[in-house]
Amino acid sequence: MSVPGRAVLITGCSSGIGRATAERLAARGWSVYATARDLASIQTLASPNCRLLRLDVTDPDSIQEAVAVVEDAAGAVGVLINNAGYSQSGAVETVPMDLVRTQFETNLFGPLGLIQAVLPGMRRAGWGRIVNMSSMGGKLTFPGAGLYHASKHAMEALSDALRFEVRGFGVDVIVVEPGIITTGFASAAASSVPAGTASEGPYDDFNSAVAVVTQMVYEGGALRRLGGGPGAVARVIERALEAKHPRARYPVTASARLLMTARKVMPDGAWDAFLRRQFPQPGPH
Ligand SMILES: NC(=O)c1ccc[n+]([C@@H]2O[C@H](COP(=O)([O-])OP(=O)(O)OC[C@H]3O[C@@H](n4cnc5c(N)ncnc54)[C@H](OP(=O)(O)O)[C@@H]3O)[C@@H](O)[C@H]2O)c1
16 A cells, blocks of 8 residues: 655665565555765666655755755655664774764764654644664664764663654654665674774774674574564555555564564573673673
């Protein structure tokens, strides 16, 4: 059940989940506006149901411009899919503050800017759906990815408040929580780990291990078998958009359900003990 005339604006369509979602929704008759910071990266998505716009979520002008184009054409953004994001990995102490800020600009402040830009149109229309891409990492935290997890935990909290605040205007807020999804995400996360500034730095071994473990998990670890491809997330998003009453949260893949349940039931000490089997703990040698 697509909703003719209701425009779907998706961020981060150059690859992975955003691309798969744009393809799936356009094929199912939704009126999709696929966006990316580099238009050339999404040229192959263009079709009668899929228009292309440049949108860098860290650039407020590009947010305003993209939303204005959709509103001129369709009256309002009907569905916003806040998908763009990445993991700025590395031990918390080792990530320079400018990279921390860019992480939050991309994963939280950009999506928030979009939410604020589309809501007036959704309220006028009396209908809207906001899909915020969180992660199982919005409910649990792995060492070496604290900044990414902080941004996704914040996305969860923001979505909970927003769900209450906008429901009366006919707007649903939906959180999507993927687990292990094979996209460019893992290699981007692994290569984001800061290189040691001095050899034998206190976190050098740890940061190297984080990069290796991240790649391993996605390439062939046991968890990989409980994960999925980007199409699995696109299917869940479609289901959430077509539901008469969408749920507040949609975990995607068994990896997400398993790990989020484990984190919920394990006391902090047990969780940390579990993590010590996966990561070397930094400390004086
Ligand atoms: N893969 C997973 O296991 C997994 C699990 C849980 C949650 N997620 C979440 O799913 C979302 C999509 O990730 P993915 O797995 O599809 O990874 P991906 O293939 O690396 O895609 C990330 C997308 O975000 C875009 N992006 C990054 N910075 C941007 C910016 N400033 N403005 C606009 N777009 C920007 C990238 O565009 P460029 O090509 O321009 O860089 C790319 O299109 C992210 O929010 C991620 O946190 C992924």
